[in-house]
Amino acid sequence: MRKALGLALVVATVVAIAAVVGAASAAPAKKQDTSISGAGSSFVFPLVSKWIPALGSAYGYNVSYSPIGSGGGIAAVTARTVDFGASDAPLSADQMAACKGCVQVPWALSATSTPYNLPGLNCVVRLTGPILADIYLGNTTKWNDASITKINPKCNMPDTKITPVYRSDNSGTSYNFTDYLSAVSGTWKSKYGPGVNQQWPTGVGAKGSSGVAGVISKTQGAIGYVDVAYAKANKLRFASIKNASGKFATPGLRGIKAAAATLPKKITGDGSLSIVNPKKGNPLAYPISTFTYVIVPTSSSKSAELRKMVYWAVTRGQTYGPPLLFQPLPLNVQAFAFRQIKQING
Amino acid sequence: MSTLTPDPAAPVAIERRGIRLGDLLFKGVAGVAALGVTAVLGFLTYKIFALAWPAMQKYGLSFIWTEAWNPNTNVYGALTFIYGTIVTSFIALLLATPLSIAIALFLTELAPRRLASPIATMVELLAAIPSVVLGLWGILVFGPWIANHLEPWLQSWFGFLPIFSGDPSQAGLLPAALVLTIMIIPITSAICRELFSRVPHDLTDGSLALGSTRWEAIRRVALPYAAPGISAAVLLGLGRAFGEAIAVTQVIGSGNAINRSLFPPGDTLASRIASTYQGASNNIEVQSLLYLGAILLVVSLITNVSAQAIVNRFQKARRMSTG
Numbered sequence: 001m002r003k004a005l006g007l008a009l010v011v012a013t014v015v016a017i018a019a020v021v022g023a024a025s026a027a028p029a030k031k032q033d034t035s036i037s038g039a040g041s042s043f044v045f046p047l048v049s050k051w052i053p054a055l056g057s058a059y060g061y062n063v064s065y066s067p068i069g070s071g072g073g074i075a076a077v078t079a080r081t082v083d084f085g086a087s088d089a090p091l092s093a094d095q096m097a098a099c100k101g102c103v104q105v106p107w108a109l110s111a112t113s114t115p116y117n118l119p120g121l122n123c124v125v126r127l128t129g130p131i132l133a134d135i136y137l138g139n140t141t142k143w144n145d146a147s148i149t150k151i152n153p154k155c156n157m158p159d160t161k162i163t164p165v166y167r168s169d170n171s172g173t174s175y176n177f178t179d180y181l182s183a184v185s186g187t188w189k190s191k192y193g194p195g196v197n198q199q200w201p202t203g204v205g206a207k208g209s210s211g212v213a214g215v216i217s218k219t220q221g222a223i224g225y226v227d228v229a230y231a232k233a234n235k236l237r238f239a240s241i242k243n244a245s246g247k248f249a250t251p252g253l254r255g256i257k258a259a260a261a262t263l264p265k266k267i268t269g270d271g272s273l274s275i276v277n278p279k280k281g282n283p284l285a286y287p288i289s290t291f292t293y294v295i296v297p298t299s300s301s302k303s304a305e306l307r308k309m310v311y312w313a314v315t316r317g318q319t320y321g322p323p324l325l326f327q328p329l330p331l332n333v334q335a336f337a338f339r340q341i342k343q344i345n346g
Numbered sequence: 347m348s349t350l351t352p353d354p355a356a357p358v359a360i361e362r363r364g365i366r367l368g369d370l371l372f373k374g375v376a377g378v379a380a381l382g383v384t385a386v387l388g389f390l391t392y393k394i395f396a397l398a399w400p401a402m403q404k405y406g407l408s409f410i411w412t413e414a415w416n417p418n419t420n421v422y423g424a425l426t427f428i429y430g431t432i433v434t435s436f437i438a439l440l441l442a443t444p445l446s447i448a449i450a451l452f453l454t455e456l457a458p459r460r461l462a463s464p465i466a467t468m469v470e471l472l473a474a475i476p477s478v479v480l481g482l483w484g485i486l487v488f489g490p491w492i493a494n495h496l497e498p499w500l501q502s503w504f505g506f507l508p509i510f511s512g513d514p515s516q517a518g519l520l521p522a523a524l525v526l527t528i529m530i531i532p533i534t535s536a537i538c539r540e541l542f543s544r545v546p547h548d549l550t551d552g553s554l555a556l557g558s559t560r561w562e563a564i565r566r567v568a569l570p571y572a573a574p575g576i577s578a579a580v581l582l583g584l585g586r587a588f589g590e591a592i593a594v595t596q597v598i599g600s601g602n603a604i605n606r607s608l609f610p611p612g613d614t615l616a617s618r619i620a621s622t623y624q625g626a627s628n629n630i631e632v633q634s635l636l637y638l639g640a641i642l643l644v645v646s647l648i649t650n651v652s653a654q655a656i657v658n659r660f661q662k663a664r665r666m667s668t669g
Contacts, residue, residue: 069625075632095628161513168600170417170625195418197622204517204611205600207621211485215599218490219516 035062036305040073040086041172042209043227044108044292048086050320055309058316063309071170071196077102077295083302084310085295088172089179089196090272101298104271105340106291107313109260109327111251112176114288115236116223117216118143123155124250128242129184129277129287135223136164137187138202143221151242158221165215165224168205170196176276176290177225183277184287225288229325245283255286256327267336291333296344303345310341391643398640401633409637415602415618417626422634424641429604430612431642433519434594435587437608438526443580446531450538451564455550466539473532481596484525489516489597492524497609512607517599520608522617525593530583537579541572574660581653585646591620615642 038048045067055061068076070087077085078099091104114132116125131147134140140147144157167174179194192198206215209226213234216222223239228251231238240248249255262278262285271293278285294313296306314337318328329337395402405412405422412423449469453462497514504510545568553563569576591614599611600621613621615638626632 071625075626075628098628163515166600168595168621170622193418196625197417199414199416199418199602201602204515205613205621206517207595207600211596214485215517218486219493 034060034305035064036084036302036309037064037066037082038073038084038086038294039066039068039076039082040295041070041088041292042067043070043088043110043172043229044086044326046229046233046324047108047317047321047326050324051313051317054317054320055312058312059305059308061305061309069169070172070175074099074295077297080297080300083296083300084306086292087295088290088292089175089194090274090293091270091295093270096270099295099297102295103298103340103343104293104295105310105314105337106271106273106329106333107294107310107317107337108292108321109256109289109329109333110292110321110325111228111256111259111286111289112173112180112225113228113231113236113238113251114223114225114241115213115216115231115238117220118158118160119220121155121158123152124237125155125157125239126151126242126248127239129180132241133181133185133188135162136166136181136200136203137185137191160221163215163219163222164200164203165212165219165222166198166200166203166205167208167212167225169207171208172196172290172292173209173225173227174198176288179274179290180276180288232325241287243282243285243287244277244280245285247283249284249286251286251288251325253322253325253327254284256289256325257330258282258284259286259289260291260327260330260333261285263330263332265332267332271336271340273333298343299345307341307344310344311338314338314341394636394640394643398633398636401630401637402640404630405634405637409634410641413604417622417628417631420628420630422631422637424615424638426602426604427613427615427618427638428641430519430522430598430601431588431614431616431645433608433612434523434526434598434614435584437520437523438530438587439580439584441524441527442530442534442583443576445527446535446538446579446583447569447576449531449535450542451568453539454542455560455564455568469532469535471532472528473536477529477590477593478596480525480529481593484521484593484597485517488525489521492516492521496520508606509608512605512609515599515609515611517597517611518601518609519598519605519612522594522598522612522614523608525597526587526590529590529593530586533586534579534583537582538572538576541575541579542568545571574657577660578653578657581649581656585649585653588614588642588646588649589616591616595621615639 045065048065052063052065055063070089073085073087074091074095076082091099091102096102114127118125127148128151131140134147141162143160143162149157175194175196178188178192178198182189182194204215206212209230212224212226213230213236216224216236238251240250243249259275259278259282262275262282263273267273273291275289275291277287294310296310300306314329314334321328401409401422409423410428411425413425414421414423415426453466457465493514493516497520500510501514549567549571550563553567558566594614595617598613598617600613601611605612619635619638623632623635626635
């Protein structure tokens with residue numbers, strides 16, 4: 001009896017293995033070719049997840065998107081494991097060359113906020129670019145540092161240690177933030193520069209916007225940077241930042257719009273548009289605003305669909321933005337996007 | 347009568363044939379499984395090294411003692427992570443080993459049976475907590491508690507030691523080491539319990555009969571008897587601590603520098619791979635991460651092999667002394 005049971009067990013195991021192997025080899029049955037896969041920026045994910053059902057009803061496309069981070073999105077589209085990538089950091093010349101026939105299209109516009117944790121403080125903390133740089137360089141370590149109290153006369157800044165929090169994974173938000181730090185601090189620019197990740201000299205690293213927000217909410221005196229949609233959704237309090245006109249601006253739609261308005265009327269080049277620290281004369285501009293990009297191979301089996309999808313995103317898709325704190329693209333950027341889209345499937 | 351004699355023989359013969367078929371099948375399945383695992387290990391090791399090869403060629407062995415991780419300038423080195431791995435794992439072992447032995451002794455020698463089995467179950471259930479959940483608890487509860495209570499307390503008593511200097515931080519080497527301690531205890535204590543329960547009762551009873559106290563019996567008889575097994579259990583725990591990625595990533599804070607203090611953020615080999623691999627944007631960063639993986643693999647293999655070697659040596663020694 002027991003032997004029979006043993007035998008049955010062995011046979012069952014063999015059958016099970018065979019079944020699994022069989023199932024695995026049968027799995028890649030192709031779906032319809034209107035399914036489009038993308039990966040990358042988590043910054044743009046809230047907007048893309050609104051677009052997905054709308055694209056489904058407009059064109060019947062079955063779009064899937066994995067918010068694995070901008071760096072991963074660039075790597076994925078370069079390896080062609082997805083149909084499009086998304087990144088908040090524009091492709092570098094090297095990355096553009098490695099992607100072999102890719103085009104980047106600005107398809108959303110938003111900002112990076114700087115949330116902080118100072119319980120009991122009933123005012124909005126004001127900061128400047130150089131102060132932020134000094135905090136992340138480890139030079140300014142207390143909230144009641146003279147440089148901070150000077151511009152916050154209405155706030156009673158506490159004698160709390162500042163804990164800067166950064167993204168430990170490669171992220172477009174880090175790019176936007178360090179692009180800004182490089183624009184306002186010569187030291188930051190020469191030592192670190194803009195990048196999706198850094199050899200951060202001080203502070204605490206955490207994975208993803210949620211990780212950064214988690215550390216901030218649990219650490220008194222912490223400051224970090226997350227996309228403003230995330231900060232708003234999670235009711236984080238964030239600083240207002242001094243722009244080049246000397247005004248303190250918050251990352252609202254108005255501030256983002258004013259920053260984007262500083263771009264020239266006719267936009268040329270490879271598609272990378274930096275709008276951090278816009279020059280004087282834009283008193284409303286929020287200085288850590290950013291475009292985020294979709295990266296599409298110029299020729300692929302789904303070129304026609306991708307072209308339609310991106311065109312929809314930069315036109316109809318923009319109307320989904322404002323509730324999520326994505327400012328619709330200005331007309332000059334939209335016109336530039338159209339020209340970029342034309343390169344798809346040349 | 348004559349018709350009866352072949353009868354009992356017949357089913358036996360049939361049964362034999364059944365056994366043979368079963369044996370054959372079993373042998374086949376078991377053999378394939380064993381060889382398969384060996385092949386996977388070999389292939390995996392080869393593949394990791396092959397993929398990491400460009401980074402190995404570019405940075406050479408100096409990668410191991412370079413303290414850098416800069417994706418902007420593509421300068422990579424493993425020293426911070428090797429340091430973090432060693433420090434967190436050894437603190438975890440230092441704390442987990444005596445605790446595990448104490449738990450195991452309590453459960454096998456001291457506790458009444460009614461109490462022992464539920465406690466044993468609880469300790470083993472600790473192993474069932476997914477590491478990512480433990481990490482979340484580390485971020486939200488344990489880390490802040492360490493930063494607000496444990497680290498200031500350590501500093502007020504032992505602040506003269508450089509390892510307890512600096513500002514308390516909820517993410518750092520110490521929280522990571524403590525989370526690892528919690529993760530190792532179920533494994534090492536379960537093995538230790540098994541070892542102590544195998545100590546022959548004749549020996550402990552004999553020792554007690556000769557007038558030794560309970561503690562003396564444990565120290566002079568049970569502990570030496572279980573010693574080889576305990577050292578193997580410790581090394582298995584070490585392997586676990588070396589390789590743990592997710593929970594560590596969540597509480598260690600991804601620091602980039604080596605600090606004398608245990609409070610500030612650091613990073614381990616496994617946790618750096620876990621936190622940056624998915625978003626790595628260029629080839630050389632991926633290859634450098636794989637280089638970290640190769641270092642981790644080699645270290646873990648060495649740990650496990652030495653665990654086995656220790657067990658074998660002790661067993662040989664014991665056989666010689668008893669035989």
